Amino acid sequence: MKKRSTLLATMLVSIMLVVSACGSNGNAETNKNTGTNNSTNTPAEATEPPAEAKDVTLSLRHTQIKETSKTRLKILEDVVAKTQEENKGLTFKLEGIDEIVNRDQKLKAEMAAGNPPDIFEVFGGADLKLYVKANRMLDLTPIIDELGLKDKFASLDEFTIDGKVYGLPFGGYSEAIFYNKKIFSELGLEIPTTWAQLLDVSEKIKAAGYTPFGLAAKDGWVNGMLWNTVMERNVGIDAFSKVVSGEAKWTDENFVKGFASYAELVNKDYFTKGALGLAYADQGAQLLSGKAAMVFTGTWDANRFSGDEAGDLKGQIGYFAFPSIDGGAGDQTSINASYSNGFGFSANLNEDQVAAAKKFIANFFTEEVQKRTLVEDKLLPSMKLSDLSGVDPLTTEILTVMANASSSWKAYDAIVQPAVGADVNVGIQELIGKVTTPEKVAEKIQASQDKANAAK
Numbered sequence: 001m002k003k004r005s006t007l008l009a010t011m012l013v014s015i016m017l018v019v020s021a022c023g024s025n026g027n028a029e030t031n032k033n034t035g036t037n038n039s040t041n042t043p044a045e046a047t048e049p050p051a052e053a054k055d056v057t058l059s060l061r062h063t064q065i066k067e068t069s070k071t072r073l074k075i076l077e078d079v080v081a082k083t084q085e086e087n088k089g090l091t092f093k094l095e096g097i098d099e100i101v102n103r104d105q106k107l108k109a110e111m112a113a114g115n116p117p118d119i120f121e122v123f124g125g126a127d128l129k130l131y132v133k134a135n136r137m138l139d140l141t142p143i144i145d146e147l148g149l150k151d152k153f154a155s156l157d158e159f160t161i162d163g164k165v166y167g168l169p170f171g172g173y174s175e176a177i178f179y180n181k182k183i184f185s186e187l188g189l190e191i192p193t194t195w196a197q198l199l200d201v202s203e204k205i206k207a208a209g210y211t212p213f214g215l216a217a218k219d220g221w222v223n224g225m226l227w228n229t230v231m232e233r234n235v236g237i238d239a240f241s242k243v244v245s246g247e248a249k250w251t252d253e254n255f256v257k258g259f260a261s262y263a264e265l266v267n268k269d270y271f272t273k274g275a276l277g278l279a280y281a282d283q284g285a286q287l288l289s290g291k292a293a294m295v296f297t298g299t300w301d302a303n304r305f306s307g308d309e310a311g312d313l314k315g316q317i318g319y320f321a322f323p324s325i326d327g328g329a330g331d332q333t334s335i336n337a338s339y340s341n342g343f344g345f346s347a348n349l350n351e352d353q354v355a356a357a358k359k360f361i362a363n364f365f366t367e368e369v370q371k372r373t374l375v376e377d378k379l380l381p382s383m384k385l386s387d388l389s390g391v392d393p394l395t396t397e398i399l400t401v402m403a404n405a406s407s408s409w410k411a412y413d414a415i416v417q418p419a420v421g422a423d424v425n426v427g428i429q430e431l432i433g434k435v436t437t438p439e440k441v442a443e444k445i446q447a448s449q450d451k452a453n454a455a456k
Contacts, residue, residue, distance in 0.1 A: 055089045056356045061107075061120040063099035066281075068304050071377040079364045086363075090356050100219060103127065104422075111136050118353060119360065122167055122344035124158025125414025126421070131344070137166040138345040138354070140361075144168070147362050152383050155339050158414055167344040168365060171373055172380035173298045174337035174402050175225050175411075178305055181316045183210055183293040195233075195261070195325040202270045205293045212270040214292030216278035217432050220425025221413070226296040226322075227262050227428050228412050229336055233325040234258035237334070237409040243449050244416055250446040251439075254329050259438030261325060263431050276433055288313055296322070299398050303378035306394040319397045321405060335405035339382045340414055417452040420445065 060080070064073035073096075080092045095117065097106065103123060110116040111131050122128060131137050141164045144150045149168075159167035184191075187208055192198040202212035217223050235254040242248035249255070265271065272278065272286060284304050286292040288311065295301075304310075305317040324332035343364075345357050363369075370381035375390045380398070391399070402408070413421035427441035 054352055055091075056087075056352045057091045057093060058119055058353060058356055058360070059093045059095065059117040060360075061095045061097060061102065061117040063097060063102055063121050065096040065098065068281075068301075068309075071303065072373070072379065075369060075372050075377065076364075079360070079369060083359050083363045087356065087359050090359070092360075100221070114348070116344075116346050116348075118346050118349060119357065120344055120346075122342060123414065124167060124169065124340050124342060125410060126416065126418055127414075128159060128166055128344070129161055130418070132161050132166050136347055138347050138349060138357075140165045140168065140345065143354075143358055143361060147358065147365075149361070149365055152365070153339075154382055154384055158338060158340050158410060159342055167342040168361065169339035169342035169382035170364070170379075171300075171341055172337065172339045172382050173300055173341075174335050174380070174398065174405075174408070175229065175296065175298045176319060176321050176335060176401060177294050177296050178287060178301065179294045179318050179320065180287060180290065180292075180313065181318050182313065183208075183290070191320045192323045194323050198323045199264075199268070202265075202268070206268075206270065210290075211272050211286065211292040212294060213265065213272070214283050214286030214295040215271040215275040215432075216280050216283035216286075217271075217275040217429060218277060218279050220422070220429055222280050222283065222297075223428040223432060224412065224421075224425055225298065225336075226265075227258075227424075229296070229322045230262050230265075230325070231255070231258035231412070232330045232334065232336070232409065233322070233328040233332060234261060234330060235328075236330040239329070240412050240415040243420075243446075244453065246453055250442045250449060256438055256442050257328075259427075259431065259441050262428070263438050266432055266434065271432065276429060287317070299378070299380055302394055302398060306378060306392055315393065317394060319394065319401055321401050331407050331409075333404075333406040335402060335408050336411055337402055337405070337408040338410040338414070340410065342382070416449070420448050420452050423448040 062073065062076060063069075064076065077094070080094065084090050084092060099121075102121065107116060107120060107122070111134060114136065116136060122131070128137070144165060153169065154172060156165055156169070159165055159169060179191075183189075183205065187204055189201050189204065190197075192201045205212045213226070215223070234257045235252075239248050239254070243250055272292065283295055283297065284301050287295045288305065288309060290313070299319075302319075306314065308314070310317060321333065321335055349357060365383060367383065367385060367387075370383045371385060371387060373379040374381050374385070374388075374395070378392070378395055412424065416424070423445050427436075427445055430436040431438070431441060
């Protein structure tokens with residue numbers, strides 16, 4: 001796991017780059033003597049006519065189709081327009097698609113068939129490993145070297161496989177608790193720093209008629225966020241890699257404790273009633289409507305929580321790290337924070353398309369664009385920034401929480417095999433529905449893990 005010094009560097013609080021542009025007047029002196037000398041019969045050098053622009057088309061799939069993603073889409077569209085304007089003959093064909101459909105269905109089918117889009121959003125980690133293994137991903141290592149981008153990113157870990165880079169993250173995230181400051185003030189509550197305090201705070205919130213944790217559990221990955229941190233507190237992040245290697249099992253004592261801790265929140269009715277029938281968008285709405293006091297989610301929702309949709313709660317939504325769990329084997333002041341969402345490029349690109357893709361990369365992955373994502377979209381940039389001015393108060397809270405974390409780690413579904421991650425999500429939903437026990441969930445997931453490990 002990354003230590004605090006690394007976290008500070010990668011999480012934007014102490015990132016300062018000094019970029020100096022060195023001009024030269026050397027060419028001016030040379031150019032003074034480049035004209036035709038009338039005192040000699042030496043002909044002027046022939047100049048080659050400019051090369052005709054080649055017609056090149058690149059398909060580009062994104063997932064910025066929601067109302068809350070308009071700003072991020074506008075930034076992408078601006079980069080595409082700039083790249084097309086600078087490169088006559090180049091055309092991008094944008095396709096917007098639901099993120100879950102893209103990740104779990106369409107992109108997987110396309111990868112199996114060998115016909116993915118030219119440029120597409122992709123998750124790093126376990127998803128990417130499968131696509132690299134199938135030889136579907138363009139190796140970007142020489143491209144980022146050529147463009148001088150190799151050391152500009154906060155972290156390329158999730159997109160690096162066997163020393164080669166196969167994708168570029170366009171933003172970072174952390175996951176913790178967004179909370180309604182008005183409710184906390186009304187009830188005289190302090191931010192909890194231990195599991196016991198969290199349970200006490202949740203009980204008081206429930207008694208006051210509010211929902212302690214807003215939850216929309218219809219999509220399995222949503223539930224996995226809070227569960228992931230609860231489990232890390234109990235087992236430590238290395239344990240997730242150990243179940244993949246076979247050194248540990250989901251049925252081990254600490255894993256069962258992790259499922260039991262999550263089930264305790266369920267059984268005390270600290271989540272939204274009927275959560276299994278609610279889509280993800282409703283989760284944030286519960287916080288912004290004042291019905292829920294807390295929501296555990298990613299910082300990609302910060303734009304929503306600090307924008308016009310927040311209404312009277314604008315400026316009244318805060319962010320704090322998940323509490324420690326006494327006796328847990330994990331890093332009790334760590335945070336789930338990484339750079340998992342990025343752009344991948346098809347290995348099917350021809351020479352002209354690769355050249356065009358370089359133009360897109362050069363225009364998209366700049367400090368100017370990354371600063372826009374931070375200020376306008378509240379998306380934590382994946383590149384190191386020298387200027388953090390203009391950051392709003394909620395983003396400042398987020399950066400402070402991240403800076404104070406002792407370490408950071410990537411999500412479980414970037415570590416375990418996709419099939420196992422899917423079964424984890426089902427198991428959590430069964431706990432939320434109160435139709436099973438922590439022990440039985442652990443047994444089912446271990447069976448899935450055994451099968452996935454045998455297929456490696």
